[in-house]
Amino acid sequence: MVNKARSDYFDVPLLTWGTVTDETISGLIKLAARENAPNPRYLAAISDIGELILCDKDGSKIYGPVGPFTGHGSPDELSVNTSGLVLIRSGTSLALINADGTVRWNKTGVDAITNLKAAKIGSNYVCTVIGTGAKATSGVQWRSLTDGSIVQDVYGLANDPSTYYAWGAIAVSQTGDRAAIVYNTGSSGGYCYSYLEHHHRTSGRLWSLALMTQSITTVILSKVAVDKDGGYTIVASKYGAEGTSSGTCFCMVYDSTGLLLGTPWSNATLSYFGVCMAPDGKQAGTYRDTTLDRIVLVPYSSSTTTLAAKGKGIDITDDDLYYTVGCEDGKLYIYRVDGYAMGNTPYGGASTPIATVRNYT
Amino acid sequence: MSEDRGSDYPQVSYIRKSPFFRGVKQTPNPETPPPPTEAMANMVVHGARTYDPLPARRIVTVHEAPLTYPMTYASRRTVGHGARPDYDRGSWTKIMIIHSAVV
Numbered sequence: 001m002v003n004k005a006r007s008d009y010f011d012v013p014l015l016t017w018g019t020v021t022d023e024t025i026s027g028l029i030k031l032a033a034r035e036n037a038p039n040p041r042y043l044a045a046i047s048d049i050g051e052l053i054l055c056d057k058d059g060s061k062i063y064g065p066v067g068p069f070t071g072h073g074s075p076d077e078l079s080v081n082t083s084g085l086v087l088i089r090s091g092t093s094l095a096l097i098n099a100d101g102t103v104r105w106n107k108t109g110v111d112a113i114t115n116l117k118a119a120k121i122g123s124n125y126v127c128t129v130i131g132t133g134a135k136a137t138s139g140v141q142w143r144s145l146t147d148g149s150i151v152q153d154v155y156g157l158a159n160d161p162s163t164y165y166a167w168g169a170i171a172v173s174q175t176g177d178r179a180a181i182v183y184n185t186g187s188s189g190g191y192c193y194s195y196l197e198h199h200h201r202t203s204g205r206l207w208s209l210a211l212m213t214q215s216i217t218t219v220i221l222s223k224v225a226v227d228k229d230g231g232y233t234i235v236a237s238k239y240g241a242e243g244t245s246s247g248t249c250f251c252m253v254y255d256s257t258g259l260l261l262g263t264p265w266s267n268a269t270l271s272y273f274g275v276c277m278a279p280d281g282k283q284a285g286t287y288r289d290t291t292l293d294r295i296v297l298v299p300y301s302s303s304t305t306t307l308a309a310k311g312k313g314i315d316i317t318d319d320d321l322y323y324t325v326g327c328e329d330g331k332l333y334i335y336r337v338d339g340y341a342m343g344n345t346p347y348g349g350a351s352t353p354i355a356t357v358r359n360y361t
Numbered sequence: 362m363s364e365d366r367g368s369d370y371p372q373v374s375y376i377r378k379s380p381f382f383r384g385v386k387q388t389p390n391p392e393t394p395p396p397p398t399e400a401m402a403n404m405v406v407h408g409a410r411t412y413d414p415l416p417a418r419r420i421v422t423v424h425e426a427p428l429t430y431p432m433t434y435a436s437r438r439t440v441g442h443g444a445r446p447d448y449d450r451g452s453w454t455k456i457m458i459i460h461s462a463v464v
Binding site for chain 2: 001002003004005006007008009010011012020022028029032043044047053055057058059313315317319323325327332334347348349350352353354355356357358359
């Protein structure tokens with residue numbers, strides 16, 4: 001049995017599948033990413049031991065596998081921007097990888113970023129989330145692509161974030177000027193709160209809202225995705241680590257002002273979940289254990305289509321037909337905008353994260 | 362307006378639909394230029410009741426418009442494939458997925 005990082009294509013007119021790149025890697029793909037921009041180009045994937053591969057939108061390999069980079073043997077977050085720069089976060093270590101696979105900068109060891117909780121890259125900035133436990137010194141910190149130095153320090157959060165409960169997540173706009181973050185407060189009387197906030201590089205904290213009160217005594221796992229403007233936001237959260245079954249969970253969709261558009265699911269018992277957003281913000285998707293949901297956001301609505309395939313990986317293409325790609329254990333599925341199942345193919349292996357783009361020829 | 366007054370000579374709509382101009386069939390191929398026309402000064406429709414020379418001349422210049430219409434990207438694909446443009450747009454497309462496999 002050999003682990004592969006694979007780029008597969010689905011030919012829309014012919015309804016056929018094929019493989020372009022099939023690279024043997026160490027470890028299983030743990031994270032996959034595309035840039036949050038119109039007509040995205042880059043597909044990045046990193047294995048659970050830190051080997052990175054970058055593919056173009058025609059599936060061809062740009063570089064890889066490279067790594068693991070120092071301090072990134074167990075990556076936690078992966079993102080790529082419109083220039084093909086890849087950002088890897090592993091705990092408090094943060095590395096920016098050039099478009100040729102070389103390291104531009106790597107803050108690890110003694111240079112690791114204190115209290116770093118989450119990080120994503122935009123075309124102009126790296127957005128990091130700093131959580132000190134005090135609201136005044138926590139929030140989004142914008143950093144330079146050139147050397148990782150701080151361009152704009154935190155504006156502060158609306159509430160004291162927990163230093164114990166797992167930090168949620170960050171999703172950033174195309175440029176990296178605007179970010180959506182999820183964090184949890186400390187326990188108060190057996191309850192803690194999850195908050196969703198939007199922060200802007202020059203405007204500061206735009207808004208903050210309480211997502212849910214949870215009677216939680218362990219980690220809260222959150223995931224968030226935004227459109228290219230950092231506006232439309234889909235957020236999901238659950239009690240317990242990835243793979244741990246829990247009945248305390250929710251998934252909600254907001255517009256750029258924090259208006260709740262809909263709740264695709266909540267309080268189901270599940271172990272795995274994920275969210276994605278089309279760059280134009282008109283459609284979003286989620287998976288949870290055995291279900292793929294496609295959510296129509298625009299205009300100001302949220303209608304959910306439950307698709308047949310199982311979860312553990314989802315993405316939506318950036319075009320009028322919003323092809324939704326999902327996977328179950330061992331099969332990839334493609335759905336058209338109307339929910340029609342275009343086809344599926346076995347890929348071998350268990351659940352996998354995926355990232356999807358369209359290649360116009 | 363002034364075009365309506367000269368109703369006894371061909372209207373713009375008629376001219377644009379005809380493949381012929383003065384007995385010469387215009388080529389539908391935009392790559393091949395249409396045959397040369399006469400000098401602008403001579404381009405007056407004979408017998409037309411023109412109260413004002415300017416509108417008449419303007420109508421004549423319609424002849425110089427290409428008889429094939431520029432096709433949009435979508436319509437060109439529709440012709441080639443007989444499919445709806447939006448679905449046809451997809452037909453030139455591959456969806457690319459990066460993922461893990463164990464083989």
